[in-house]
Amino acid sequence: MQFRQIQATLHSWLGIVVLWSVFLIFFTGSIAYFRTEINLWSKPENFLYLKAPPSSFESAQVAYDYLNTHAPDAKRWRVSLASPRMPFNTLEWQDQNHKYYKLQDPNTGLILTEGRESLGGDFFFKLHYSLYPLPDVVGRTLVVIVGVLFLIALITGIFTHKKIIKDFFVFRSFKGQRTLLDLHNITGVVTLPFYLIMAFTGIMIFFYLLVPAGINKHYGENGIKKFYSEIQYINPPKSAANSALELKEFSVFSRQLPQQASNGAALEKFEVKNPNTAEALITFDYGYNQLITFNNPQFIFAANTGQNLNSERNLHPVAQISSATYGIHLGYYASQWMRGILAGLGLVGCIMLVAGALLWQKKRIKQQHTLSYNMVAYLNYFTFLGLPFATAMYFLANRILTASLEQRIQYELGIFFISWVGILFIPMLVKMQKAMVVALILTAVILWMTVFSPLVLAPQTFFFNTLRHQQWSVAGVDLVLMLIATGYIFACFYFKKIKMREVAK
Amino acid sequence: MSLAAILWAMVAMMQLCMTSQSGMKKLGYPFLSFHYAQALLKIYSVICLALSLYLNCLDHGLSVGIITWIFLIITSAFFLQFLLYYHFKRWFFFAWIFLFFLSVLYSLTQYS
Numbered sequence: 001m002q003f004r005q006i007q008a009t010l011h012s013w014l015g016i017v018v019l020w021s022v023f024l025i026f027f028t029g030s031i032a033y034f035r036t037e038i039n040l041w042s043k044p045e046n047f048l049y050l051k052a053p054p055s056s057f058e059s060a061q062v063a064y065d066y067l068n069t070h071a072p073d074a075k076r077w078r079v080s081l082a083s084p085r086m087p088f089n090t091l092e093w094q095d096q097n098h099k100y101y102k103l104q105d106p107n108t109g110l111i112l113t114e115g116r117e118s119l120g121g122d123f124f125f126k127l128h129y130s131l132y133p134l135p136d137v138v139g140r141t142l143v144v145i146v147g148v149l150f151l152i153a154l155i156t157g158i159f160t161h162k163k164i165i166k167d168f169f170v171f172r173s174f175k176g177q178r179t180l181l182d183l184h185n186i187t188g189v190v191t192l193p194f195y196l197i198m199a200f201t202g203i204m205i206f207f208y209l210l211v212p213a214g215i216n217k218h219y220g221e222n223g224i225k226k227f228y229s230e231i232q233y234i235n236p237p238k239s240a241a242n243s244a245l246e247l248k249e250f251s252v253f254s255r256q257l258p259q260q261a262s263n264g265a266a267l268e269k270f271e272v273k274n275p276n277t278a279e280a281l282i283t284f285d286y287g288y289n290q291l292i293t294f295n296n297p298q299f300i301f302a303a304n305t306g307q308n309l310n311s312e313r314n315l316h317p318v319a320q321i322s323s324a325t326y327g328i329h330l331g332y333y334a335s336q337w338m339r340g341i342l343a344g345l346g347l348v349g350c351i352m353l354v355a356g357a358l359l360w361q362k363k364r365i366k367q368q369h370t371l372s373y374n375m376v377a378y379l380n381y382f383t384f385l386g387l388p389f390a391t392a393m394y395f396l397a398n399r400i401l402t403a404s405l406e407q408r409i410q411y412e413l414g415i416f417f418i419s420w421v422g423i424l425f426i427p428m429l430v431k432m433q434k435a436m437v438v439a440l441i442l443t444a445v446i447l448w449m450t451v452f453s454p455l456v457l458a459p460q461t462f463f464f465n466t467l468r469h470q471q472w473s474v475a476g477v478d479l480v481l482m483l484i485a486t487g488y489i490f491a492c493f494y495f496k497k498i499k500m501r502e503v504a505k
Numbered sequence: 506m507s508l509a510a511i512l513w514a515m516v517a518m519m520q521l522c523m524t525s526q527s528g529m530k531k532l533g534y535p536f537l538s539f540h541y542a543q544a545l546l547k548i549y550s551v552i553c554l555a556l557s558l559y560l561n562c563l564d565h566g567l568s569v570g571i572i573t574w575i576f577l578i579i580t581s582a583f584f585l586q587f588l589l590y591y592h593f594k595r596w597f598f599f600a601w602i603f604l605f606f607l608s609v610l611y612s613l614t615q616y617s
Contacts, residue, residue, distance in 0.1 A: 170527045171591060190583040193575045263566075290566035324568075333569045338506050341577045348580075 007159035014153040016360050016376065019353045020383040021146040026353070027387055028128040029198075030346030033331065033339045034477070035121025036086050041477040042120035042398050044454065044461035046088070046112050049105045050471045053082035056267040057254050059106035060284075063089045064250045066109055068275070071095070077272040082106040085336070085473060116403035118412060123394070129202075133413065137209070144206040151199045157188065164189060174501050177362045184355040187348050194345050201329040204322075231319045232294075237311040239279050239302040247275055252306035253282060253299075261286035261297035272303055280304045288332040293323040354384050381427050382420075385439040390420035392446040395481065399453045433499065440492045447485035451478045506577055509615055510561035512608040514574075514582035517553035519601045520546045522590055531590075532597060553608075557582075560612065 001009075031038070040046070053059060063079045071077065071093045080090040089104040091111075103112040119126075126132035130139035158164065168189065171182045188195075208215050208224050219226045229236060260266060265287030273281045280303035288296050300309045327333065331342050357380050367373045397415040401408055427435035454462040463478040522528045524543045537543055561578055562570030589600050 166526055169522045169525045169587075169590065171587070173591075186587070191580050194580065197576075290569050292568045292572055328572060333565075333572075335506065338573060338577060341506070341581060345576065345580060348584075 004159060004162070007156040011153055011156040011160045012360060014149050014156065015356055018146050018149045018153060019357055020379055021142075022150050023350055023353045023383050024131075024387060025128055025143065025146065026346045026349045027391075028124040030343040030350075031391070032121065032125040032128050033334075033343040033346075034480075035125050037473045037477055038121030038124070040086060040088075040120075041474045042118040043103075043112075043115035044399075044458055045114040045116060045403060046103065047461045047466065047471065047474060049110070049112060050087055050466075050469070050474070051105075051107055053084065053087045053106050056081045056083075057257075057259075059089055060267060060270055061250045061254070062106050062109045063091055063104060064270075066104060066111070067091060067093060067272070068247055071100070072276050074275060075273075077275060078269070079271070080269050081267060083266075083268070087473070088112065114403075116398075116401075117405075117408040118398055119409055120398070123413070123416075124391075140206050141209050144203055144209050147199050147203045147206075148210070151196070151203065154192070154195055154199060158192070161185060161189070174498065177359065180355050180359040180362060184352055184359055187352040187355065191345055191348055191352075195349060197328060201325040204325040205329060231314055231322050234312040234314050237281060237300045237309040239281050239304070239309070244304040245276055245278060245280075247272070247280060247282075247303050248306045253284070253301055256301070256306075256308055257284055257299055263287075263289045263291060263297060265289040265297065275303065278304065281309070288327070290333070292327040292333055293320055294327055294332075295320075295323060350384075354380075357384070377432060378424065378427065381432065381435065381439070382424055385436060385443070386420050386423040389423050389439055389443045389446070390416050392443050392450065393419040396446050396450045396453065399450055399457065437492055437495060440488045440495070444485040444488035444492075447481045447488070451481050451485075506573055507561045507564040509608065509612045510557040510564070510574065510578050511581055511585075512604055512611060513553045513557035513560065514578050515585055516601065516605050516608055517550040517557065518582045518586040519589070519597070519604070520550040520553070522586055523597075523601075524550075528590070531594065534598065556612075560616070563616070 059081045060079070063081070067074070067077045067079070074093040074095045076094050078092040080086070082089050087106070089106045091100075091102045091104055093100050103115065104110065105112060123132065129143055130136050131142055132139065134142070161167075167182075167185060171186050172178050203210065208227075215223050215227055257267065263286070267284060268287045269285040271283045271285075273279070273283075282301050282303040284299045284301075286297040288294075295313055295315075298311070298313075300311050301307060302309055331339060334342060357376070361373070361376060361380070364373055394412060394416040397412045401411055405411060423439060426438050429435075430438065451463055459465070463475060463482075466475040466478070523532055523534060523537065524546050529537065537546070557578060558571070558574050561574045564570065565573060589597055593600065
């Protein structure tokens, strides 16, 4: 066997083994770029409070005062400040027994309690990296194994492609297998650096699951926290021993903070460790403008004295690379437009996978009555059409399940997984080609229903209202859902056109 | 993401497409058969790409500039060029000239 043949065999078999899982990871990862917007959209009861947020310092003052009054003895507070993207303060705190998560109106300080229970966009983020609701370690390990196999499939794909430069601009439409190969190549070649880097950084993030020996030897069992603390700071900040216990006024800190950091970013978050104790520390984090690492501008104070503490960030090249792997993969540097294109690239990756899978099937058309071929066909249907369908159902469930329903999150997840598995009944009842059209139409209809359901259920949260009040974060989600639904209808027509051409031939 | 960077990258991609085997066959521009025309256009494409990278780094800093150029600018330019090449082939030459002047004008007004 020649070198290229070996690569081609590896590419096609590794590809077919992991492509369904990779599709899930790409698809959910693309959605997760907008998880903040989806989180906001999934709680329509809060739309009434959507207003332009005040300055980040005013928002921080409101959150600080609230937590100091209502959670003075917590172990830790963590606050993400209101921004145009997420116009509410997100407050998280933890006491001896519970973790709390609340949204706060930064203009009035009001805690928003009416919002329905929903995982919103966080569900897709969790599904992306830990195959939620699988146990965390199991899910992460499976994802990282899939990542390694995908990386090998990508590299072997480069060697398999004979005319990678020559065929860079070639696409031959309506030519059966040739078209699928061109589509696979055109969506795979120019975006290859994106896939390679994303796969590599994804693996790097969970490297301790793949090769735990080094971490275990140096830091002991479960030493990952110690490792990350060391890789972040050379000297972790420590509060000086002081008899004062109470936290200082917020103005003591704000006077010492710049309005904008050196990279032009505004204040985004703050965290207080051990508030109202002698070890209280407050950390202010600015945004990630112009940074691919996690070394964003940061100011740390002893919270009971207001003394600015110097923390020394670890700037060793290894620490920088470790930090950059997170930064690049999570895309914190990206603006709204950039996130849109990054999500688009993820979806282009999905098209590459679909084209690859169909090509695999087309090449083995003579074995169409064998069990393996039919299994691949069903798995393709289940993944490529079932997952978007289940996602549409999840969004619809968010809108139609009553807000006061007990264990609402479980119902939403139940609907997602049942509809995903349930879609397999369609190809069992009708022919595969018809089943494909049915799935496309069903998904489009459900997406339209999701957008228009508030007309009946809660008219004030309907898309026209959010658009009229320039609530772009939530109106954007509805707009994208409508766009995708329209795209699905067009896909139906395109699919029909392909079939008619095949019949004509 | 810098608009000027996308425009320059698109100009470069269109030129590379014109000089590719597929582009030569489908577009068939006679001026490409002149001496050195293809080679010059390829060199000019590399210059456009370098300019695009420089402008993107100017807007976003070095690290984010390079990453977004590889991830976003090149891919967006390629797929936009692809759309013009397959759906508006008749207008491809005019689109190229228009985009070139737009890139020059936009870069001059934005960065001077």
